[in-house]
Each structure stands twice: as structure tokens, then as C-alpha cells.
Amino acid sequence: MANINEEYIEEYIRSLFPSHQGILKDLELYASVNHVPIVEREVAQLLKVLLKIKKPDRILEVGTAIGYSAIIMAESTRDNCSITTIERREDMVDIARKNIEIAKYSHRIQVIHGDAQDILMNLDEKYDFIFLDAAKGQYLDFFNKCINLLNPGGVIVCDNVLYKGMTASDKLVIRRKKTIVKRLREFLKYISSLEGFESSIIPIGDGVSITYREE
Template identity: 25%
Template sequence: MEQSVELENYILALLEDEDPLLQELARDTFLNVLRPRMLSGHIQGSVLTMLSQMVHPKRILEIGTYTGYSAICLAKGLQEQGYLHTIEINDELENMARKYFEKAGFEHQVLQHIGDAKAIIPTLQEYFDLVFIDGDKRDYVAYFDLVIDKVPSGGIIIADNILWSGKVVEIPDPNDEQTQGILAFNQKVKDDPRVSQTILPLRDGLMIIRKK
């Protein structure tokens, strides 16, 4: 959710300095890519890094690469021999993300996939200790259904944008498929006995889901 500039600056002042490479990536994104607000940014990125370091995953799946900021944040928690699969439908962003994966030293640990995540996820025949969902909001339910059996007991799924700029508490427009998708996903997770979950009202809302 939106917060005051003063409060955000206070939070930033208490965090470790942003990785210079991530600063460069953020500047590049805001200068050259459409909808740069999709970038995770320093505050959310630091949360993703902390969660990944706590899980210390061998395998990560990210749905929605964008320009690679969140993938780099998540990759910082990987085990030494671990790797991260990241899926992006926009092929125009592939080279930019790859450039920064290489600069970050993760070129051998980050595996890029270009295309529809709903088609790609079934081809990944492995388990994931950590999943980050940040793709098409209309497909969040489908993503969850596709990944839940690929997450072992104790594994974590993080879903971004689950408060959707506050639209989740407004009277939903039946033609607003993005909001409808988020609402359906939030309710599905709440009703699923296989998982427990909590919500961080950070930025646009992060749901942290743990498989029982």
C-alpha cells in the first residue's frame, strides 16, 4: 500500500545500502523500460533477499522476471550449488535481464525461460524450496495450482501485489480481470488446508505462504 515519502525515506535510512548493481539496474529500468513501477525496489528487494537467505533454497522458481531485480535479490539466498528458474513472457526484456544476471555473477545459477508460465511450469520436473509469483494477476490461481505440488512440505511461496492498490476492498468491477484474479487467488489460498499464510502490507502487499 502507499506510504508517505517521509516514512519510506526513514525505512531506507535504516536498511543496508542498496547493492550498487541493483541501483544501476533500477536506473536502467526507469530510463528504458515501460511501467518501471513493476520493479521490486530496495525495500521489497531487501525483504525478498532476507526471506531467501532464511530459507536458503537449493531451487527457486520465479514467475515474472521483468528486468531481473527480484531474481537477483532472491538468488542471494541460494545454496552454493543451487539455481533459480525465472519465467518472463516479454521476450524484449530477456537480454537486459541476462546482462544484469551476468554482472551479478549469477549467470550460471539463473536459468531464464521466455514464454507463458502456464506452459513452462509443467516442463520443470523438480521441486522448489521457494517460489515467487509476480506474473499476470489473472493467472495467479493457475500458477498456484501448477506449483503447489512442486513445493515440498515446509517450502515457501511468496505472492506479490495481493492488495492490488487497495482495489481488493472496493466493489469489484466484473470486467476488471486483474482484480478478480487477485481476489480469487487470495480466497483460494485462505481456503486451502495444505498451506498456512500471512500478509505483509508492504508496497502492494506480499503474501507469504508455507506448505504444511
């Protein structure tokens, strides 16, 4: 079991929704063959629903990879919604930009190459929706930088927060992952009681947290 739910549950949920076509289908195959982590199908569906409800004007993503989730977010938002996505690996930046061009979203999606810790400190824009899917052990630091960039009424979504169940159970923790798990637990505890924000933790995919900034 790769994620936190039984395989039959994952398969059933995924069977309910139409398969992706075109560039998204190609990227799913590329990610599978090349072992590139992308959001699970059920998490992608959650993103689509949240974005259609929120109708953001500006989106920030931390962790571009091959551009899969950025393209999903572009497809799920209005034409005037701009997306800024940050990726530290130069090879992934090149691949993502090519994929975004193929998907015809280069005019809406800007890929920034660099360390998110530095870039987040220097962004001037405010965002309505932020998606974190980067180094799990740095989520708390990323989050605190991101809330300074989040508009009132804005939403932050973080992927992989239950980390194959290890965040919730010591019995599942792999020794080399102890530090990441410890930091994820601290992160979830922090967002669950943060004044001025409301959070929920959704047990789909590898665990997703959703945080709303009160207006």
C-alpha cells in the same frame, strides 16, 4: 501514493536499510527511467530475510523482467542454490540474461523464455521457494500449478496482491481493473483457507502474500 502505504512510511522503512550498489543500483535506475516494474526496496528486503531463513536449494520465479529480483535472490542464497526464472517477453529475456551475466550469476540463474502457463506444466524439478511476480489476474492458476512443484516445507511468495489497495476497497477500484481485482480477491480467499498450507498477507510495497506448505 503508488503503493498501499503512506509515502512517509515507505520512505522511512527504505531509509533504514543501506542502498544497493553496483548492478542492483544500476537496475533500479534503469527500471525507473524505462518504467519497468521491479520489486519495491522493502519487498526486496523481505525476500532477503525469508531466503536466509529458508536456505533453499532450488528457487523458481515467475516473471523475470530485467532480472532484478533473480539477482537479489542469488545474492541472498548459498552458492549451491539454483534459480529458474520464467519470462514471456523476449526483449526482457535478453536484458535479464545480460544483467545476470554482468552480476556473475549465469552459472546459477537459468532464464526460460515462454508462457509460464505452459512452462509450469512441463517442469520436472521440485522447488523450496517460489516467487510469483507476473500477470496478477492469473495468480490463482499460477499458484495451483506451482504447488505441484513445491516441496513440503516450501514457501510461495506473491507480490502486488493488494494492488494499490484496490483488492481491499471497492472505492479504489478503477473500472478497467475490475477483473484483475476480482481475481486477486478470489486468489487471496483461496490461499487463506487452503488445507495443508498456512498463509499471511503483508501490507508492504503493493502487498505480499506468503504461503507455507506444511511438512
